[in-house]
Amino acid sequence: MRGQRQATGKKGLAEPLRRLFALAVALLERPRRREELALVGVADPRDPSSVTRDINALRSLGWEIRSRGGRPYTLYTGNIPLLVDTGEARALLLMAELAEQAGFPDHDVLRRLVARIPAPIRSGAAADGRVRIHPSLVGYRPHDATLRLIRQSLARGRRMRLVYGHPWHDESRTYLVDAAELSWIDGTLILFAFCPEAPGAHDAQKTREFRVDRILAVQPTSLACERSFAPKFSFTYRILPGLRRAFGAPGSHRLLAEAADGTLTLRGVANTEFRAQRYLLAFGPYAEAVAPESLRSRLARVSAETAEIYRSG
Secondary structure, X not given: OOOOOOOOOOOOOOHHHHHHHHHHHHHHHOOEOHHHHHHOOOOEOOEOOHHHHHHHHHHHOOOOEEOOOOOOEEEOOOOOOOOOOHHHHHXXXXXXXXXXXXXXXXXXXXXXXXXXXXXXHHHHHHOOOOOOXXXXXXXXXXXXXXXXXXXXXXHHOXXXXXXXXXXXXXXXXXXXXXXXXXXXXXXXXXXXXXXXOOOOOOHHHHEEEEEHHHEEEEEEEEEEOOOOOOOOEEEEEEEOHHHHHHHOOOOOOEEEEEOOOOOEEEEEEEOOHHHHHHHHHOOHHHEEEEEOHHHHHHHHHHHHXXXXXXXXX
């Protein structure tokens, strides 16, 4: 735990680290006495005093655990240090350094995360050496001006107009943006934006996603945003028993019904209709869109066009 590599077993964690995780989880639930901690399986069965040693190990890593006069061990939560091994700490350090050098948005969040790594582990990970990005990429920030204008508009709560270059259109198009948020998707910086002038029967269908590297210009306006966030796209779908047996039910989506044959009906939420379409297409014939009709019609059309490609081939 002090910068030394841990020998890992089949489950990927060394036994002492696995015990520390179990101990931390037990104390996060509620205060516990030492005898109770031994009963819930966080002690080394060959050495009952291991509870005391593991408590002291957590304390040395910055976890504030108190116990006075025979009272239960109590964990005082707040900015709890991360319980990671040296390899995981090294990965976080590397990510934070590369993000800062490349000028990625919100790289300071990674720095705050790194600051929660206990000092002994952090110093051990840093001692292994650092990997830097190629010098030619340092300071290469082609979208700084675009991002600055987008963030200024978002911070001031003002609408903006985007000039966007579509990959499948020769000409660019202009969109009025009301509410928006930036997000990393599949390694690409995406602006999810509510465009009130865009076609669509429902507000959620007016939410568009723009790749920041394809935004040609940003024109801030003096008009105040009418929304605080872009609406999400809600959709209902079914997954067939075969998919459920292979992968289980998606844990992040709400279960609406379960049929006798094992078919599940769920409700999911995506940033845009396009994201919902991609999500369901990944399941192939094992998922069926139920609502809204616009999503169902779009998937039916895409599926028919795909089938025609294979028939003609």
